[in-house]
Amino acid sequence: MKNILIMFSFLLFLTCKNNNNVEPVNVNVQDEDTLKTAEIKVDSMAVKSEIAEPTKSYKALKAELKAKGFETFDYVDEKTKDTVLMQQYFMAFLKSGTVRNQNEEEAQQLQKEHLAHLRKMYDLGYADISGPFGDDGAIRGITIYNVPTLKMADSLANADPMVKAGRLVIEIHPWWAAKGFKLR
Incomplete structure (x- = not known):
């Protein structure tokens, strides 16, 4: 420093x-x-x-994740010889639901509440990234939950007003990513 x-x-x-x-x-x-x-x-x-805060050591980060109940594993990157810490996240696929008969005003209100819910998940640290897909397929978007259990991710995803209204349904899968890597 x-x-x-x-x-x-x-x-x-x-x-x-x-x-x-x-x-x-x-x-x-x-x-x-x-x-x-x-x-x-x-x-x-x-x-x-x-000034950027000092980054946590690999050992400290792994211990912190374990204490919070997250599943992790590590491997050595062949090219850099660095130890990479992998963390389990949960990817929620937001799919078209069966109740899509809301009028335009109701649909707009649900969309507003949906976006507020996603913002809240991000602000609270429960979700790292959310976004819609660019086509008009059955899978409307994704949210990646940064929580320790499938049960918690499922509960948070199903609290979405769009899901509660039946306009969207959730399909969740465990997903692994390297801790600290960023989108480019």
Whole structure:
């Protein structure tokens, strides 16, 4: 963490080097364990910069997931020789339900409530990604639940107002993904 601050300060110094009125760069940081922002003063002007929190070690992350009831396994990536931690998620397929006779106003209201439900799942950390499919097939969309059990994922998915109204039905499957990998 100190190396990041030193490098950031050096880059800031180089950026301002040609300005003769630049005062020395003062970096005021919190304790390393709680470091989230740094205040940097240049030319009597304070600039706040967000600094990434230190990432958890593989061992700590695996222990945390286990304590919360998540299933995991790991493997060694042949190319990088890194240990990759895999976590079980639950992929919910939202499929067309049998009750699709709502009028336009009712359907719009259900859609609004459906999107609010998905937003709530994301905000609470229960779902990592949701979205509709781009065709008009029987499977309307997906939600990937980041919860420890199928029972919990099923309960959350079936709390969706569209599902309660019968406009959508849920089909859930366990799904494995590498922890920390991102969509590109």
